[in-house]
Amino acid sequence: MGDAPCECGWKVGRDACRARFNELIARDFSDLVLFRTHRLFVDVYALQHPEAFGLSAKGLAAHLGDLCAILEHGASMATGLELLNHGLNGALALERPPLPSHRGDVTLGDVENADAALWPDELQRWGTAVWAAYGDLQPWARKLLTDLSR
Secondary structure, three states: OOOOOOOOOOOOOHHHHHHHHHHHHHHHHHHHHHHHHHHHHHHHHHHHHHHHHHHHHHHHHHHHHHHHHHHHHHOOOEEEEEHHHOOOOOOOOOOOOOOOOOOOOHHHHHHHHHHHOOHHHHHHHHHHHHHHHHHHHHHHHHHHHHHOOO
16 A cells, blocks of 8 residues: 655655665764764654554653753764763653654755755754754753753
8 A cells, every 4th residue: 555654744755765764874874974963853753653663651752852952052963962861761751742743844854865965954944843843842841851961
């Protein structure tokens, strides 16, 4: 019957979208220049595909918190915010808030063919669109970063 529609909105379908993500992840690990944006890439993709990633409250906190830290605080696009890695490992009690049904107007399909020189800018554009789609959860992410930095 064909590939089911992808939750991100890219018309190629769920399986093809995930396959392309996996190809680009492999590319990240084979090219140091492209790896410089690895965390941003994973965070944005996961936030557009929360069902596929099975995002728990901590998973959402990690990806949305990293996206906030990268876009608003200049955290590393390669590794995100170290504070999140340590702060979410413990017994932190979080409830996962409801996710937006629309997760951004830019998808992997819009950025996948960017050459290496434009890849960081295209990921920023994609990340900004996803961050805007998660507008109702931005205060939650900001509070999480504040709480973990205490």
